[in-house]
Amino acid sequence: MAHAIRFHQAGGPDVLKWEEVTVGDPGPDEVRIRHVAVGLNFADTYFRTGLYPAPLPSGLGVEASGVIEAVGENVTHVAEGDRVTYTSSPLGAYSTERVMPADPLIKLPDGIDCETAAAMTMRGLTSSYLLRRIHPLKTSDTVLLHAAAGGVGLIFSQWAKLLGITVIGTVSSEEKAEIARAHGCDHIIHYRRENVAERVRELTDGQGVPVVFDSVGRDTVAGSMASLRRRGLLVCFGTASGVPPLDAMKLAIHGSLFVTRPALADYIAEPAERAALAGELFGHVAAGRIKIEINQRYALQDAVHAHREMEAGRTTGSSIFVL
Structure with a gap:
């Protein structure tokens, strides 16, 4: 029998249950896939807690890699x-196998294994659109990146280094600072003992940065705005500490700032753009220019423990479930 992690009510990690599921044959425009590895992302907790509503009962997870076992009618870009x-x-990646739409599937090149793919597809494509689509960043630009030792942070900093962009990264511990530095982060701010905005001003000769990439949310938004130069851009691409309150007048007070709350789905919805972003990402990883750190591996049955670890901030880099 196939198995999946499912939840029947919103709540803490304990609502996640390991259940037997029936997986049928794929219909038109669908495939049946056997998972080899599944990505664990902080955004998964948003669905589990109900911040992002989902019809219940529900599966969980939106990222995985594996092998196609069957294809339905009209599927032409991938094969068994x-x-x-x-x-x-749709949700359901936390499973040993599933039937799903074929459209979002990306074929893996020979140089990238399934575990690496599960650890980097969401994080890597997020880094890709942040660096290549959000703002016309230039060589010699300096940006502020929160959670620099996280899964996105480690890929982002390596990629920024390739583009000649200087990264000021925030971290919560010296251990995470060392990890961030090793992956290309140029300057470290310990946000628990330093004033982020003041340090950014010191590092930029009082000017501030043109762009702040903020995946934390409520706890960091004030410091993020205070770190921007006049007419700078605040990119709120995550809400690990909750949805930030945004007062339009404060955007004016801090220098006519801009703000965006992007979602990866809107940057990979078109097949051509998805292929372009994925191709650039895969090229860097396959060539060794960007290294993917899988620092936590869990059995899928241990999803409750994995969510507790992630929410407690005890993870660095990428985390995956291995099947």
């Missing part, structure tokens, strides 16, 4: 036996 990865709705 192909190794693929994906990051997309």
Whole structure:
């Protein structure tokens, strides 16, 4: 029998249950995929807690990699036996196998294994659109990146280094500072003992940065705005500490700032753009220019423990479930 992690009510990690599930044959435009590895992302907790509503009962997870075992009618861009990865709705990636739409599947090149793919597809594509689509960043630009030792942070900093962009990263501990530095982060701010905005001003000769990439949310938004130069851009691409309150007048007070709350789905919805972003990402990883750190591996049955670890901030880099 196939198995999946499902939840019947919103709540803490304990609502996650390991259940037997029936997986049928794929219909038109669908495939049946056997997972090899599943991505663990902080955004998964948003669905589990109900911050992002989902019809219940529900599966969980939007990122995984594996092998296609069957294809339905009209599926032409992938075939039985192909190794693929994906990051997309509908929920249900926390499973040993599933039937799902074929459209979001991305074929894996020979140089990237399934575990690496599951660890980097969402994080890597997020880094890709943040650096390549959000703002016309230039060589010699300096940006502020929160959670620099996280899964996105480690990929982002390596990629920024390739582009000649200087990264000021925030971290919560010296251990995470060392990890961030090792992956290309140029300057470290310990946000628990330093004033982020003041340190950013010191590091930029009082000017501030043109862009802040903030995946934390409520706890960091004030410091993020205070770190921006006039007409700077605040990119709120995550809400690990909750949804930040945004007062439009404060945007004016801090220098006519801009703010965006992007979602990865809107940057990979078009097949051509998804292929372009994935191709650039895969090229860097396959060539060794960007290294993917899988620092936590869990059995899928241990999803409750994995969520507790993640929410307690005890993870660094990427985390995956290995099947």
